[in-house]
Amino acid sequence: MPKGTVRYWAAAKAAAGISEEPYDADTLAEALGEIRERHPGELVRVLRRCSFLVDGNPVGTRDHETVRLAEGGTVEVLPPFAGG
Numbered sequence: 001m002p003k004g005t006v007r008y009w010a011a012a013k014a015a016a017g018i019s020e021e022p023y024d025a026d027t028l029a030e031a032l033g034e035i036r037e038r039h040p041g042e043l044v045r046v047l048r049r050c051s052f053l054v055d056g057n058p059v060g061t062r063d064h065e066t067v068r069l070a071e072g073g074t075v076e077v078l079p080p081f082a083g084g
Contacts, residue, residue: 001026004073006035011079012050015043023075028054029064031075051078 007020016039025031036044052059052067053076059067069075 002069002071002073004069004071004075006031006075006077008077009079010081012043012046012077015039015041015046023069025069027065027069028052028059028067028075031069032064046079047077049080051080052076053078 001024003022003024005020006023008016008018013019016035021035021038023031023034025034032047035047052064053074054067055070055073056076
């Protein structure tokens with residue numbers, strides 16, 4: 001099973017209480033499931049509004065079950081934010 005890093009930004013970082021943590025998952029859906037188990041509460045609510053980048057590529061509207069994660073990859077968790 002691939003291992004990599006999840007990075008949290010802005011409100012997701014505040015809700016998680018950390019800036020990054022490891023994942024051990026085949027898909028984005030599995031990684032997000034792990035995150036929800038480790039951080040029940042505010043982060044679960046924040047994740048509903050987030051966008052995700054996997055290895056720098058936007059996930060967009062793709063089903064998270066179809067987004068494969070790579071060994072040594074990075075998932076960026078991006079809550080909505082204003083500004084430039």
